[in-house]
Amino acid sequence: SVLSPPPPSATPPPTLLGPTTLPAPSPSLNARLSLVQADITTLRVDAIVNAANTSLLGGGGVDGAIHRAAGPQLLADCRRLRGCPTGSAKMTDAYDRLRCDKVIHAVGPIYRRSDREGSERALASAYTRSLELAAEAGCRSMAFSALSTGVYGYPAREAAAVQCAAIRKFLEEGKGEGLEKVVLVNWMAEEVWRSYLAVVPLFF
Numbered sequence: 001s002v003l004s005p006p007p008p009s010a011t012p013p014p015t016l017l018g019p020t021t022l023p024a025p026s027p028s029l030n031a032r033l034s035l036v037q038a039d040i041t042t043l044r045v046d047a048i049v050n051a052a053n054t055s056l057l058g059g060g061g062v063d064g065a066i067h068r069a070a071g072p073q074l075l076a077d078c079r080r081l082r083g084c085p086t087g088s089a090k091m092t093d094a095y096d097r098l099r100c101d102k103v104i105h106a107v108g109p110i111y112r113r114s115d116r117e118g119s120e121r122a123l124a125s126a127y128t129r130s131l132e133l134a135a136e137a138g139c140r141s142m143a144f145s146a147l148s149t150g151v152y153g154y155p156a157r158e159a160a161a162v163q164c165a166a167i168r169k170f171l172e173e174g175k176g177e178g179l180e181k182v183v184l185v186n187w188m189a190e191e192v193w194r195s196y197l198a199v200v201p202l203f204f
């Protein structure tokens, strides 16, 4: 596992995605996954995944940080994409002070307690689409922002479970064979980090 096992009192994640007790993943799958507390704009990976909105024209949070680091060329590229629906993602090059080659702009849902299932479906699909784009582009490493866990209000434990389940499913289905390293990135939000520490070891 990428982390030490959860304490015995850890409850399974409140995910709707299926059985809450998964069989242990293969060691080779575990070796491809890591969880880090870092500013995603500083990472040297093939692609980073931005938590964007449907306009793809920038915003606050991690989106703002990525655009600040990349400079105006990224925004010009994003303009040409003409937006992106919730639950999907689009890819651009990276610029200036970013150390990655590609930026995947993923649009997670604004969390709606009244439509938990719809929120979950959209979040999972934003992750899956990002993985598909990275795999198609031949990326060997990628780093994910914790989509929707900031301004979009997704409860962090649930979001972590949805993220882990989507990534594990994709890799176990053999769709991302070239993806040697998948990094889950947490930054700036201690509560989100603690949730990931509790949930990730239930999946990897």
Ligand code: AR6
Binding pocket: 038, 039, 040, 041, 051, 052, 053, 058, 059, 060, 061, 062, 063, 064, 065, 108, 145, 146, 147, 148, 149, 150, 151, 152, 153, 185, 186, 187, 188, 189, 192
């Ligand atoms: N590196 C990694 N993670 C970060 C960084 C960073 N530099 N900065 C913040 N985070 P958010 P959302 C974490 O709000 O909830 C924007 O305005 C943060 O602690 O950036 O999907 C967009 O334009 C949180 O855990 O994204 C959209 O309008 C996580 O990144 C809207 O916010 C995501 O928080 C998207 O909201």
